[in-house]
Amino acid sequence: MEYFIERASSYAADIDLVILVVAILGGFWFFVAQGVLFYFIFKYRRRPGQKAQYITGEKKEEMKWIHIPHNLILICDVVIIVLAIKVWYGVKQDLPPAQETVRIVGQQWSWTFIHPGKDGLIDTEDDIAVVDELRLKKDTLYHYKLESKDVLHSFSVPVFRLKQDAVPGRVITGWFKPTKIGSYDIQCAEMCGIGHGIMGSRLHVESDEDHNRWLEQTSRG
Amino acid sequence: MSSNAAAGHGDHHEVSFWQKYIFSVDHKVIGMQYLFTGMFMALIGGFFVYVFRMQLAFPGQEVLGFGTVSPAQYNALVTNHGTIMIFWVAMPVLIAALGNFLIPLMIGCDDMVFPRLNRLSYQIFLLSALIIIGSLFVPGGGFGGAWTAYPPLSANSQYSLTPLGSILWVVAVALEFVAFLIGGINFVTTTMNSRAPGMKMFDIPMIVWMIVIASILFMASVGPLIAGAVMLLFDQTMAIGFFDPAKGGDPVLWQHLFWFFGHPEVYVVLLPAMGIVAEVMCTFARKKLFGYKTVIYTALGTAILSFFVWAHHQFVSGIDPRMANIFTVTTLLISIPVAEMLFVYIATLYGGSIQFSTAMLFALAFLVEFLIGGVTGIFLGSSAADIYFHDTYFVLAHFHYTFVPIAIISVFAALYYWFPKMFGRMMNETWGKIHFWGTVIPFNFIFIPLFILGTSGQHRRIYSYENFPDLATPDMQRLRVIATTSLIVMLVFQVPFLINFFYSMFKGKKAGNNPWNSNTLEWVAPSPPPHGNFAEMPEVYRGPYEYSVPGRESDYWPQNEKP
Numbered sequence: 001m002e003y004f005i006e007r008a009s010s011y012a013a014d015i016d017l018v019i020l021v022v023a024i025l026g027g028f029w030f031f032v033a034q035g036v037l038f039y040f041i042f043k044y045r046r047r048p049g050q051k052a053q054y055i056t057g058e059k060k061e062e063m064k065w066i067h068i069p070h071n072l073i074l075i076c077d078v079v080i081i082v083l084a085i086k087v088w089y090g091v092k093q094d095l096p097p098a099q100e101t102v103r104i105v106g107q108q109w110s111w112t113f114i115h116p117g118k119d120g121l122i123d124t125e126d127d128i129a130v131v132d133e134l135r136l137k138k139d140t141l142y143h144y145k146l147e148s149k150d151v152l153h154s155f156s157v158p159v160f161r162l163k164q165d166a167v168p169g170r171v172i173t174g175w176f177k178p179t180k181i182g183s184y185d186i187q188c189a190e191m192c193g194i195g196h197g198i199m200g201s202r203l204h205v206e207s208d209e210d211h212n213r214w215l216e217q218t219s220r221g
Numbered sequence: 222m223s224s225n226a227a228a229g230h231g232d233h234h235e236v237s238f239w240q241k242y243i244f245s246v247d248h249k250v251i252g253m254q255y256l257f258t259g260m261f262m263a264l265i266g267g268f269f270v271y272v273f274r275m276q277l278a279f280p281g282q283e284v285l286g287f288g289t290v291s292p293a294q295y296n297a298l299v300t301n302h303g304t305i306m307i308f309w310v311a312m313p314v315l316i317a318a319l320g321n322f323l324i325p326l327m328i329g330c331d332d333m334v335f336p337r338l339n340r341l342s343y344q345i346f347l348l349s350a351l352i353i354i355g356s357l358f359v360p361g362g363g364f365g366g367a368w369t370a371y372p373p374l375s376a377n378s379q380y381s382l383t384p385l386g387s388i389l390w391v392v393a394v395a396l397e398f399v400a401f402l403i404g405g406i407n408f409v410t411t412t413m414n415s416r417a418p419g420m421k422m423f424d425i426p427m428i429v430w431m432i433v434i435a436s437i438l439f440m441a442s443v444g445p446l447i448a449g450a451v452m453l454l455f456d457q458t459m460a461i462g463f464f465d466p467a468k469g470g471d472p473v474l475w476q477h478l479f480w481f482f483g484h485p486e487v488y489v490v491l492l493p494a495m496g497i498v499a500e501v502m503c504t505f506a507r508k509k510l511f512g513y514k515t516v517i518y519t520a521l522g523t524a525i526l527s528f529f530v531w532a533h534h535q536f537v538s539g540i541d542p543r544m545a546n547i548f549t550v551t552t553l554l555i556s557i558p559v560a561e562m563l564f565v566y567i568a569t570l571y572g573g574s575i576q577f578s579t580a581m582l583f584a585l586a587f588l589v590e591f592l593i594g595g596v597t598g599i600f601l602g603s604s605a606a607d608i609y610f611h612d613t614y615f616v617l618a619h620f621h622y623t624f625v626p627i628a629i630i631s632v633f634a635a636l637y638y639w640f641p642k643m644f645g646r647m648m649n650e651t652w653g654k655i656h657f658w659g660t661v662i663p664f665n666f667i668f669i670p671l672f673i674l675g676t677s678g679q680h681r682r683i684y685s686y687e688n689f690p691d692l693a694t695p696d697m698q699r700l701r702v703i704a705t706t707s708l709i710v711m712l713v714f715q716v717p718f719l720i721n722f723f724y725s726m727f728k729g730k731k732a733g734n735n736p737w738n739s740n741t742l743e744w745v746a747p748s749p750p751p752h753g754n755f756a757e758m759p760e761v762y763r764g765p766y767e768y769s770v771p772g773r774e775s776d777y778w779p780q781n782e783k784p
Binding site for chain 1: 292293295296365366367369371372373374377380381382466467471472473506507508509510511512513514515537538539542543545546549550553554556557560561563564565567568569570571572573574575576577585588589592593596597599600603604605606608609611612613673676677678680681682683684685688689690691692768769770771776
């Protein structure tokens with residue numbers, strides 16, 4: 001997965017592991033099935049004087065060719081289910097204690113990010129609201145409080161492997177922990193009207209010093 | 222009942238063109254009406270995809286035959302491409318056209334049990350098609366809120382900016398559902414009541430079974446969405462607020478209503494496609510279907526399970542995260558009956574004598590390509606992986622790898638296979654094979670690049686990726702151009718098909734009753750079958766797939782041949 005896109009959150013590697021396991025198990029069955037299919041197509045092509053066999057597929061020894069792969073696939077499914085649920089639990093169900101909290105508000109067609117000011121708390125006077133730019137400290141565990149003012153939006157950060165729809169009338173809480181310094185795309189992944197295609201923001205993950213310098217500058221400004 | 226009706230058909234009288242082709246109650250004519258309407262709508266849907274793929278490959282440039290594409294137009298094109306291809310192409314062709322044409326012929330009766338309801342079904346369908354086309358030309362433009370039409374965007378013109386377009390869209394979709402409800406009743410009732418004497422439940426050809434199961438599945442799942450469509454219409458026109466949180470409603474409710482229908486719908490179109498492939502494969506491999514009953518049971522299993530998977534479309538939509546666990550389990554379990562069905566089909570080829578006719582090539586391509594669609598679905602059914610893949614091009618490529626085999630590849634198999642019966646003439650095989658390779662190869666070159674783009678984080682329904690620095694790289698743009706170029710190649714290769722189709726209809730080689738030496742009853746009737754279908758109503762003595770039976774001279778054994 002890292003070949004396609006960077007990882008920048010604490011759980012990105014877990015999600016990539018699920019993808020890898022599905023790719024290996026699914027890929028195995030895919031190549032087995034395609035291999036057998038192409039082999040049959042080649043082997044049993046029409047040749048003069050050769051009649052097809054009469055097989056009902058309803059006898060026990062014939063059915064085993066369906067039942068054995070059937071049971072093996074069931075086992076693979078169970079492996080995938082267990083792993084997927086385990087990772088899902090960590091990303092979406094579990095809510096580890098926050099070090100800081102940001103408020104994210106979607107509207108047609110921009111994101112507004114309300115960062116905590118120097119006191120480290122939101123919903124206080126020194127909050128810093130920025131349109132289309134989110135600044136986070138590396139290795140800090142954030143809670144996000146996601147809202148929408150009008151239609152459905154979806155807060156999507158590919159490098160975090162995170163996506164969550166914003167629903168008007170609700171505040172949805174989740175978490176992330178950035179692990180890599182850099183600037184990345186934030187998308188809106190839910191169709192939200194004619195400006196959906198311009199509803200992009202930038203995420204800046206920075207060191208504590210850089211973040212504090214930005215806080216200083218912004219509060220002074 | 223069918224013998225009475227057959228006697229009624231005996232007194233032939235001249236009918237006007239108008240009565241014969243426009244207001245006909247004959248199941249074959251209605252089937253053809255659905256087929257040609259579906260093909261016409263496919264051309265519209267194909268034109269839309271050409272326009273918006275050009276915009277994605279060459280953003281902002283003028284598109285030949287359309288002009289520059291505005292964001293509002295782009296959204297309307299994407300939305301209506303999806304809507305039209307599913308509701309006005311896949312459904313009418315796979316269920317209504319084939320169901321109407323084939324069911325009475327394959328079960329050996331003279332017509333549907335409710336011929337007038339059948340006519341009404343097509344008329345409502347035609348009306349719905351006219352409304353969806355008209356919705357693109359009203360002030361404000363066509364609806365652009367994606368084919369899933371999530372409120373509040375779809376419910377409130379202040380957000381969608383398409384006051385008339387969104388209303389007409391909902392009305393058209395709701396009418397289309399009504400048309401298929403009526404049609405579905407007909408398919409199920411006819412198959413249960415009008416089978417030829419001697420045809421037991423397990424002597425029914427697979428495609429008929431599949432259309433019947435699909436119709437039941439459709440009728441059982443569409444109710445909530447029709448209710449949802451009416452609620453949405455109330456929200457749009459009277460601001461009632463079913464989906465408006467400010468008035469105590471909930472936007473996510475729509476998603477439940479939509480996907481409770483929307484996911485079974487996938488199997489509503491998949492099952493008839495599997496039926497087509499079964500018929501074509503058995504005929505051209507000269508083989509009995511491997512495990513006939515297994516196929517029926519897996520189809521029923523898939524149909525029942527499909528009612529319990531809908532929320533996998535909503536993992537990140539704000540539902541309770543605990544719910545995702547249940548739906549991950551059900552979604553992955555549905556892979557089992559579907560995989561089993563595919564194994565059965567592969568096993569059917571074992572020991573066969575495979576003739577690579579154009580119809581057979583399309584049927585085999587269905588298996589090859591649908592496997593890709595099936596396997597990539599596992600990524601999306603696994604909740605954790607779906608957090609990343611949701612609403613990316615990976616999803617888009619995945620479901621095109623299911624829907625293109627279903628609605629395009631299997632339909633071509635059906636057309637090449639049943640064309641002689643429909644029109645009494647043969648299609649040209651050489652041009653058929655050119656069409657085959659020209660369709661299947663570019664198809665893969667469209668969607669494999671889109672898998673890569675989706676895996677790299679490209680999200681859906683975006684007019685231009687220039688606003689997203691991580692997605693605006695030259696490498697990714699190159700993949701978009703490859704996809705668009707392949708699409709154009711694929712579209713161009715449909716021209717030989719259309720010429721072959723219409724030319725053969727009038728000038729093709731005469732077909733005879735049974736050009737493929739096939740067993741099922743439709744091949745007993747003359748080609749094309751007259752009003753009333755059979756000169757003498759057939760009786761059935763055996764199952765539909767008795768090919769290459771040991772001890773028999775010929776390698777097929779028609780269902781109606783006396784033992």
